[in-house]
Amino acid sequence: MKILVCISNVPDTTTKIRFTDNDTKFDAAGVQWIINPWDELALTRALELKEGSGGAIEKISVINVGSKDTEPTLRKALAIGADDAIRIDAEPQDAYFVASQLAEYLKANPFDIMLCGIDSSDYNGSLVGGMLSELLDLPSVSSVSKINMDGENIILNREIDGGSETLETTVPFVAIVQKGIALEPRIPSMRGIMMARKKPLEVKPAVETEALTEFAGFELPPPKAKCKMVDAENVNELVELLHNEAKVI
Amino acid sequence: MSLLVYTENWDGKFKKLSFELITYARKVADQLGTEVSVVSIGNVADDELLKLGSYGADKILKVEDDRLNVLINRAYSSIITQVADNINADIVLFAHNFSGKAIAPRVAVKLKAGAVTGVTNVPSSLDPFTVKKMVFTNKAYADVIVKSSKKVLTLFQNSLGVEENPKPAAIEVFTPKLDDDDFKTKVTETKKITGKVLLTDAEVVVSGGRGMKNPDNWKPLEELAEVLGAATACSRPVSDEGWRPHEEHVGQTGKIIAPNLYFALGISGAIQHLGGVSSSKHIVAVNTDKDAPIFESADYGIVGDVHKVLPELVSKIKELKASQG
Numbered sequence: 001m002k003i004l005v006c007i008s009n010v011p012d013t014t015t016k017i018r019f020t021d022n023d024t025k026f027d028a029a030g031v032q033w034i035i036n037p038w039d040e041l042a043l044t045r046a047l048e049l050k051e052g053s054g055g056a057i058e059k060i061s062v063i064n065v066g067s068k069d070t071e072p073t074l075r076k077a078l079a080i081g082a083d084d085a086i087r088i089d090a091e092p093q094d095a096y097f098v099a100s101q102l103a104e105y106l107k108a109n110p111f112d113i114m115l116c117g118i119d120s121s122d123y124n125g126s127l128v129g130g131m132l133s134e135l136l137d138l139p140s141v142s143s144v145s146k147i148n149m150d151g152e153n154i155i156l157n158r159e160i161d162g163g164s165e166t167l168e169t170t171v172p173f174v175a176i177v178q179k180g181i182a183l184e185p186r187i188p189s190m191r192g193i194m195m196a197r198k199k200p201l202e203v204k205p206a207v208e209t210e211a212l213t214e215f216a217g218f219e220l221p222p223p224k225a226k227c228k229m230v231d232a233e234n235v236n237e238l239v240e241l242l243h244n245e246a247k248v249i
Numbered sequence: 250m251s252l253l254v255y256t257e258n259w260d261g262k263f264k265k266l267s268f269e270l271i272t273y274a275r276k277v278a279d280q281l282g283t284e285v286s287v288v289s290i291g292n293v294a295d296d297e298l299l300k301l302g303s304y305g306a307d308k309i310l311k312v313e314d315d316r317l318n319v320l321i322n323r324a325y326s327s328i329i330t331q332v333a334d335n336i337n338a339d340i341v342l343f344a345h346n347f348s349g350k351a352i353a354p355r356v357a358v359k360l361k362a363g364a365v366t367g368v369t370n371v372p373s374s375l376d377p378f379t380v381k382k383m384v385f386t387n388k389a390y391a392d393v394i395v396k397s398s399k400k401v402l403t404l405f406q407n408s409l410g411v412e413e414n415p416k417p418a419a420i421e422v423f424t425p426k427l428d429d430d431d432f433k434t435k436v437t438e439t440k441k442i443t444g445k446v447l448l449t450d451a452e453v454v455v456s457g458g459r460g461m462k463n464p465d466n467w468k469p470l471e472e473l474a475e476v477l478g479a480a481t482a483c484s485r486p487v488s489d490e491g492w493r494p495h496e497e498h499v500g501q502t503g504k505i506i507a508p509n510l511y512f513a514l515g516i517s518g519a520i521q522h523l524g525g526v527s528s529s530k531h532i533v534a535v536n537t538d539k540d541a542p543i544f545e546s547a548d549y550g551i552v553g554d555v556h557k558v559l560p561e562l563v564s565k566i567k568e569l570k571a572s573q574g
Contacts, residue, residue, distance in 0.1 A: 011385075013386075013501055013520070013521050013524075014520055017385045017388040017389050019389070037501070037502050038502065094363070095354070095364065096358070096363065096364070099354075099358070118350065121385070121386055121502075122384070122385060123384050123385075124382070124383060124384055124385070124386060125366055126345075126350045126354075126366050127353070127354040127357070127364055127366060129354070130322070130350070130351065130354025131355070131357065131358050131364075133322070134358035134359060135358055139322070139323055139433045139434045140322045140323070140351070140355065140434075141322065142322060142347070142350055142351035143347050143350070145495075159347070159496060160347055161259065161346065161347050161447055161449060161450070162259070162441060162442050162445065162447050163439060163440050163441035164439075164440050164496075165319065165436050165438065165439045165440070166436070166438040166439075167434055167435060167436050167437065168434070168435050168437055169433060169434040169435070170433045170434075173433075179495055179498065179502055179503055180495050211396070212361070212362065212363030212364070212395065212396055212397040213363040213364070213365060213393050213394065213395050213396065213397075214393070214394050214396065215391050215392070215393055215394075216377075216379060216391075216392040216393065216394050217391070217392045218384065218391050218392075219389065219390050219391075220388075220389050220390075221387070221388075221389070221527070224548075225548070227534070227545070227547045227548060227549065227550045228548065228549050228550070229544075229549075229552065230550070230551050231551070232552060232553025232554070235551070235561040235562050235565055236565050238549055239562070239565040239566055239569055241549055242510070242531075242533070242549070243569060246531045246548065248453070248509050248510040248530070248531050249453075249477060249510065249566060249569070
């Protein structure tokens with residue numbers, strides 16, 4: 001059995017967001033790039049499953065659609081423990097474009113389990129995993145917070161509004177995973193970093209496909225008015241402000 | 250031009266989220282000069298379905314099938330696409346929540362529709378079709394152009410609120426074609442948390458951070474939530490420590506919420522936390538550190554010990570509620 005983890009290359013979550021070119025492009029100057037946090041948890045869980053599978057899971061691969069600049073992020077995934085990496089050489093244009101690139105690769109190189117993060121912390125699309133499953137005509141389970149294997153059977157948990165559900169599905173499938181899938185993202189060891197340099201990173205040309213959406217421009221939220229401070233000895237004043245001024249209680 | 254909305258139900262009932270979605274759909278339909286059609290999947294009584302008419306739905310297509318009382322992504326996507334094709338919908342709308350995120354991308358591919366998720370306003374232009382959405386987890390907004398003739402949108406919660414706009418909604422039964430392949434995923438067990446306000450649907454959210462010091466200190470926080478009919482939430486360190494269940498975690502990698510009122514109690518306000526809550530309409534912060542970043546994002550603040558302020562807050566709000574009768 002083979003697991004593929006889809007990796008998005010995103011700015012570090014503490015990045016101060018700025019735009020350039022008359023607010024039409026993200027300003028990447030000085031930005032640190034990381035594995036999208038949910039994808040990093042997905043990779044961690046994939047490795048845990050492989051280690052506990054007694055050899056039934058033979059390989060964990062990672063894939064990314066991006067330019068050469070994203071290779072350090074793929075190398076990090078290899079250092080964490082992925083066996084090999086694939087980079088589809090294209091500048092991502094929108095979710096449909098990215099999902100189409102992944103789907104074309106997967107039609108020729110099928111995997112049993114495909115894991116995608118539920119969101120990416122840059123453009124917050126929450127789309128690629130679902131689109132990929134539809135393009136491949138496979139089952140998908142979203143908001144997955146646990147994946148376990150019981151022999152051949154795959155048992156998933158997903159978070160629903162106000163509860164959780166346990167599911168079973170046939171292989172192959174796409175799981176779109178969220179927080180809880182792994183406790184903590186795994187950190188590369190020194191040995192992992194050394195080994196990552198020698199692991200295969202295959203570059204594939206992009207296929208011809210279109211984007212269906214485009215960003216016209218960006219803006220930052222308006223500055224927040226100054227916080228009204230209330231004395232800790234006078235909590236009633238806060239209650240009155242919330243009642244009479246904000247009218248929220 | 251025609252417009253289709255999918256709204257889910259919770260054990261046969263709709264929530265504010267559903268009515269907000271219909272309110273939004275009505276506004277977009279009025280811009281386009283078209284009708285609002287709604288597809289409802291699973292068992293919902295007709296009088297509940299008719300409530301959607303109060304917010305501007307013209308037509309409600311109901312799909313009832315005992316296999317569809319739980320969300321099966323493939324089956325639901327197939328049904329919604331069949332309805333969209335049947336009424337020749339140009340725009341299909343979902344909520345930006347658990348179900349919307351699960352189904353909207355699949356429907357978008359089936360319709361070859363450009364998809365924009367987490368939309369925060371009505372289109373600013375119809376040609377080119379342009380909508381605003383949140384990006385970088387609340388740190389910025391983007392105007393997105395949809396180039397395809399069909400469009401799929403998911404609406405970010407509490408963006409426009411709920412407005413009544415009664416229409417004489419007609420209910421029709423829709424019978425989709427489904428096959429076994431649509432049901433390869435099976436739900437074997439469901440656990441529901443009962444008696445709690447849903448975090449993503451709550452008007453008021455009361456949230457605790459590391460400044461609460463200890464999981465045993467949550468009682469007054471829960472009491473405040475109860476008095477206000479609020480949902481409880483927490484910061485990431487609190488859920489990582491296991492003090493609170495991780496479904497309560499709000500922030501960049503947890504839930505992104507936008508209630509009318511958010512209480513940040515003993516939360517310093519790391520940038521990742523603010524990403525999840527900064528769309529809240531009003532933020533109240535209580536923290537011992539006057540330089541905590543949360544005060545830069547808050548509307549009202551108290552520098553003080555949350556353990557002293559919280560019981561006082563509960564008692565004053567109780568007095569206020571009592572005086573209102």
